[in-house]
Amino acid sequence: KHWTNSSSFDLQHSLTMAKRDFSEISDTCSWESPDYEPWFPVSEKSNPLTRDIDKASPNHIVRLLAACDAQMFQTDTGTIYQRLFSDSVVRTMLEVARTVEQILRDPEDSLIVLSGCGTSGRLAFLIASRFNRSLRDRQQTTVYSYIIAGGDRALLTSQEASEDDPKLGILTLEKLCEGKRHVLFIGISCGLSAPFVAGQLDFCLKHPDIYTPVLVGFNPVTQAREETMPGYSLTFREVVQRMEEQRGQRAFIINPAVGPEAISGSSRMKGGSATKILLESVLAAAHTAAFTNTHVTRRVLLDMMRGYERVYSVTYSHSDQIATLLQTAGLSLQCGGRVCYLSWGSLGLVGLIDASECIPTFGADYEDIRGFTSGGYQDMDNIEGDLTSLGSQFCVAHEDFVSLVLPTLSDRDTVLLLYTCHDDVGEVEKMAHRVREKTSNLHSLYHGLEGDSAADSIALLCSSVLNITWPSSSTVHMQWELSSKLVLNAVSTGSHVLKGKIYRNHMVDLQVTNSKLYHRAIHILQKLSDVSLTQCEEALLKAIYNVEQLPEDITSAGVTTHTLTASRRKRVVPLALVCLLIGCSLSEAESRLESHPVVRDAVEACLTSSQHLTSSPGDQTSTNQ
Ligand code: S6P
Numbered sequence: 001k002h003w004t005n006s007s008s009f010d011l012q013h014s015l016t017m018a019k020r021d022f023s024e025i026s027d028t029c030s031w032e033s034p035d036y037e038p039w040f041p042v043s044e045k046s047n048p049l050t051r052d053i054d055k056a057s058p059n060h061i062v063r064l065l066a067a068c069d070a071q072m073f074q075t076d077t078g079t080i081y082q083r084l085f086s087d088s089v090v091r092t093m094l095e096v097a098r099t100v101e102q103i104l105r106d107p108e109d110s111l112i113v114l115s116g117c118g119t120s121g122r123l124a125f126l127i128a129s130r131f132n133r134s135l136r137d138r139q140q141t142t143v144y145s146y147i148i149a150g151g152d153r154a155l156l157t158s159q160e161a162s163e164d165d166p167k168l169g170i171l172t173l174e175k176l177c178e179g180k181r182h183v184l185f186i187g188i189s190c191g192l193s194a195p196f197v198a199g200q201l202d203f204c205l206k207h208p209d210i211y212t213p214v215l216v217g218f219n220p221v222t223q224a225r226e227e228t229m230p231g232y233s234l235t236f237r238e239v240v241q242r243m244e245e246q247r248g249q250r251a252f253i254i255n256p257a258v259g260p261e262a263i264s265g266s267s268r269m270k271g272g273s274a275t276k277i278l279l280e281s282v283l284a285a286a287h288t289a290a291f292t293n294t295h296v297t298r299r300v301l302l303d304m305m306r307g308y309e310r311v312y313s314v315t316y317s318h319s320d321q322i323a324t325l326l327q328t329a330g331l332s333l334q335c336g337g338r339v340c341y342l343s344w345g346s347l348g349l350v351g352l353i354d355a356s357e358c359i360p361t362f363g364a365d366y367e368d369i370r371g372f373t374s375g376g377y378q379d380m381d382n383i384e385g386d387l388t389s390l391g392s393q394f395c396v397a398h399e400d401f402v403s404l405v406l407p408t409l410s411d412r413d414t415v416l417l418l419y420t421c422h423d424d425v426g427e428v429e430k431m432a433h434r435v436r437e438k439t440s441n442l443h444s445l446y447h448g449l450e451g452d453s454a455a456d457s458i459a460l461l462c463s464s465v466l467n468i469t470w471p472s473s474s475t476v477h478m479q480w481e482l483s484s485k486l487v488l489n490a491v492s493t494g495s496h497v498l499k500g501k502i503y504r505n506h507m508v509d510l511q512v513t514n515s516k517l518y519h520r521a522i523h524i525l526q527k528l529s530d531v532s533l534t535q536c537e538e539a540l541l542k543a544i545y546n547v548e549q550l551p552e553d554i555t556s557a558g559v560t561t562h563t564l565t566a567s568r569r570k571r572v573v574p575l576a577l578v579c580l581l582i583g584c585s586l587s588e589a590e591s592r593l594e595s596h597p598v599v600r601d602a603v604e605a606c607l608t609s610s611q612h613l614t615s616s617p618g619d620q621t622s623t624n625q
Pocket residue numbers: 116117118119120163188189190191192193194265266267268269271357360361
C-alpha cells in the first residue's frame with residue numbers, strides 16, 4: 001500500500017514537474033492538434049516538449065524524457081487519438097489475450113509468432129524468449145517464436161534494408177510456420193510502416209484457415225504508410241484496411257497513440273516501451289488465466305498495465321541519479337571514450353539492445369556504447385545460436401569484455417553494472433573489482449525487492465549508485481526490464497545529445513539505409529531549410545551520389561537503389577543541408593562540415609550565415625535570431 005501511495009505521488013510529481021516546466025509549450029502547441037505537423041503520422045512528428053533538448057542540461061534532459069514518456073499513459077483527451085487505456089484498445093487486447101489463452105490450453109501444432117524490424121524485432125525476440133522460459137519453468141510446451149528482419153544478426157547490428165522487403169517477410173514466416181495448424185501472428189510496426197511486416201500481415205489475411213494476424217503499432221490506421229512497397233501491389237495502409245474489414249474476428253489491430261518520440265522518429269524509445277507494456281500485459285494475463293483455470297479478465301489486464309505505469313513513475317523518481325549517469329556517459333563520448341553496460345541475468349538483453357541501437361540511431365561506432373551480458377549466447381536462446389564468429393561486434397559475453405575491452409579501459413570510459421537481487425552478487429563484486437583496477441568511472445543500477453538490502457561492498461566501489469526497490473510480484477522481472485530500458489534509453493540518448501548529435505529534436509546525421517529513413521531525411525531537410533520537398537530530395541540525391549548535377553539515370557532510379565548507395569556514404573544529410581542553406585557546392589559543404597565536426601554546431605553555423613545572406617545590411621533581428 002505504501003508503495004502504491006509513494007509511486008502515485010512520484011507520478012504526480014513527475015507530471016507536475018513536466019507541466020510546470022513546459023506549460024507554455026504543451027498548452028499552445030499540443031501534438032494532438034490537427035494543425036500540428038499534419039503531414040506526419042504521430043510516430044514521425046517532432047515532440048513540442050523536446051524542441052530545445054539539444055541545449056538542455058543533463059538534469060533537464062531527464063525531465064524532458066520523463067515528460068515524453070508520461071504521454072504513454074495519458075488518458076483519452078477527446079481527440080481522434082485512442083490511447084493505451086482507451087476502451088477500444090483494452091477490448092482488443094482482451095480479445096487477443098483470449099486467443100492466446102486458447103492456444104496455451106491446446107498448444108499442439110500451434111504457434112504464436114512475434115515479428116518486427118529493428119527495435120520491434122528485438123522486442124519480439126525479448127518477449128518471445130521470456131514467455132517461452134516461463135512455459136518451460138512450468139514444464140509446458142513452448143509456443144512462442146520470433147522473426148526479426150535481417151535474421152539474428154539484426155538483434156545486435158543494424159540491418160535496416162530488409163525492412164523494405166515484404167516478400168522476404170512472407171518467406172520467413174512461411175518457413176517458420178511449416179506444418180502448423182494454427183498460428184497467431186503478431187506483427188509489430190510502431191509506425192504502421194514496415195513493408196516486411198505488411199507482407200506478413202497480408203499473407204495471414206490470405207490464409208485465414210491457419211493464420212490470425214494481430215498488428216501492433218502506435219499510429220491511427222488513417223496514418224498507416226501510403227507509399228508503394230517494392231515488388232508488391234499493396235501499400236501498408238491498404239493491408240490495414242483489409243484487416244479492418246476482418247477486425248475483431250479474424251484480425252486484430254492494437255494501435256494506441258503514445259505521442260511523438262523525444263527524438264523525432266526514434267521509435268526505439270516510447271514505441272519500444274509501449275510494445276513491451278502492451279504485449280507483456282496481454283501474454284501475462286493469458287498465462288495467468290490458462291494456468292489458474294480461470295479466464296482472462298479486463299481487470300487483470302488493466303492491473304498489469306497500471307503496474308507498468310508505476311514502473312515509469314518509480315524509475316523517474318530517481319531522475320537525479322539518471323542525470324548523473326547520462327552526464328558521465330556524455331563526457332566519455334565527448335572525449336572519445338567508451339560506455340559499457342555489464343549486465344547480469346534478465347537485464348542482459350535490455351543492455352545489448354539499447355547499446356546496439358546507438359549505431360543506426362546516432363551513427364555511433366559499435367564501440368561507443370556497448371553491452372555485455374553474463375551468460376553470453378548460452379542465456380540468449382536465439383534461433384541462430386552463438387554469433388561470435390561473425391566478428392568482434394557480436395562478442396557479447398563478460399569474458400569478451402574481459403579480453404577485448406578491460407585491458408584498455410581508462411578513466412575516460414564509463415562502465416555501468418546492471419544487476420538485480422536475483423543475480424550472483426559475488427560475481428558482480430568480482431567484476432566490479434576488476435573494472436575498478438582500470439577506472440574509477442564505475443556506476444551501478446540495481447533492482448532489489450522490499451525487505452532485502454543492496455550489497456554495500458559493490459556500492460563502495462562505484463562513483464554513483466542507482467538502487468531501486470520494488471514490491472515482490474510474479475511479473476517483477478518484466479518490470480525491472482522496463483525500468484532498466486527507460487534508464488538506458490535516457491543514458492544513451494542523453495549522452496548523444498550532449499555530444500552534439502542532435503539539432504533541436506532531430507537526429508540530422510541519420511543513416512539513409514531504408515525508404516522510411518530516406519523520406520525522413522527529406523522532411524528534416526525541408527523543415528530546417530524551408531525550401532520545397534523536391535529541392536530537398538535533389539540535394540539529398542546529390543549528396544548520396546556525390547555529384548554536383550543529377551543525371552537522368554539517378555533521378556529515374558528507385559529508392560532502393562538510392563538507399564543502397566547511401567549506406568556506403570557518410571554524413572549525406574548534413575552535406576545536403578549545408579548545400580541548401582548556403583547554396584554552395586558539395587565540396588564547399590564538405591570543407592564546412594570538416595571545420596565543424598559536431599553536427600549541431602555545423603547546422604547552427606550555417607543557419608547563422610544563411611540568415612546573414614538573406615537579411616539586409618543592419619537588419620539585427622534576423623541575424624541575431
Ligand atoms: C527506431 C529504430 C528502427 C525501428 C525500425 C522498425 O528507433 O532505430 O530500427 O525499430 O525501423 O520501425 P517500426 O515502425 O516498423 O517499428
